[in-house]
Amino acid sequence: MQRDALLKLLNELSAGTRSADEVADKLASLPFEDLDFAKVDHHRSLRSGMPEVVFASGKTAQQTAMILARIHANGTPALATRADEAAFEATRELVKEAKYHAVARCITCGEGAKKSGGRVAVICAGTSDLPVAEEAALTASFFGAEVSRFTDVGVAGLHRLLAHLPAIRTADAVIVCAGMEGALPSVVGGLVAVPVIAVPTSVGYGASFGGVTAMLGMLNSCSPNVTVVNIDNGFGAGYVSTLYANRAVR
Numbered sequence: 229m230q231r232d233a234l235l236k237l238l239n240e241l242s243a244g245t246r247s248a249d250e251v252a253d254k255l256a257s258l259p260f261e262d263l264d265f266a267k268v269d270h271h272r273s274l275r276s277g278m279p280e281v282v283f284a285s286g287k288t289a290q291q292t293a294m295i296l297a298r299i300h301a302n303g304t305p306a307l308a309t310r311a312d313e314a315a316f317e318a319t320r321e322l323v324k325e326a327k328y329h330a331v332a333r334c335i336t337c338g339e340g341a342k343k344s345g346g347r348v349a350v351i352c353a354g355t356s357d358l359p360v361a362e363e364a365a366l367t368a369s370f371f372g373a374e375v376s377r378f379t380d381v382g383v384a385g386l387h388r389l390l391a392h393l394p395a396i397r398t399a400d401a402v403i404v405c406a407g408m409e410g411a412l413p414s415v416v417g418g419l420v421a422v423p424v425i426a427v428p429t430s431v432g433y434g435a436s437f438g439g440v441t442a443m444l445g446m447l448n449s450c451s452p453n454v455t456v457v458n459i460d461n462g463f464g465a466g467y468v469s470t471l472y473a474n475r476a477v478r
Contacts, residue, residue, distance in 0.1 A: 268295055307340075334367075345374070348402070350402075363462030367463050400477070407442050409432075
């Protein structure tokens with residue numbers, strides 16, 4: 229349950245348009261709902277301002293669908309990451325407005341949070357990094373940020389990045405997704421005055437070690453505004469960048 233929904237419920241109780249029993253029934257699933265195979269945290273958005281998100285990888289299609297349906301039924305925007313078509317089809321049986329975002333490999337139920345006014349730029353070094361970058365962009369957008377995407381602007385041709393620099397500098401937080409040697413976040417960090425969230429991707433030949441080389445390069449960045457999330461963790465970057473952007477607006 230989101231804060232606005234809780235306040236609305238309490239105001240209705242105060243005004244007499246809802247009975248105490250109705251309110252008690254509505255709050256019965258707080259702070260979590262036990263589905264046996266999962267305990268759905270409906271209280272998370274009241275604590276942190278952001279609702280629970282489903283990591284679909286490793287779950288059955290039916291498990292993912294049921295968790296999303298319960299989050300959505302509680303009046304909260306629902307998002308699943310690393311979801312496949314089977315999980316989406318199962319979800320659509322329960323939530324008709326569910327949407328599948330194939331490149332990002334995500335399912336959304338509902339329109340997401342209202343826009344906060346915070347701005348996030350998502351920079352993608354190469355087209356091969358797009359799935360991770362799209363996961364980041366979708367997450368930030370779903371939770372209320374205004375997102376701008378800048379694709380295929382890696383260090384092999386920095387003129388492509390510099391062409392977008394004025395637009396990138398309007399962001400309150402910047403996400404940079406890169407594989408190979410992972411150099412792009414350091415470059416971007418030296419050009420902007422906001423937090424840069426670096427996302428190492430598992431893109432590259434053998435010596436990239438599935439993203440470890442990029443991650444180590446980013447962790448050793450000499451740009452002090454660069455911080456690093458886990459390999460391929462577009463969701464984590466999108467989530468924390470939205471917190472930065474929302475805080476900047478407030």
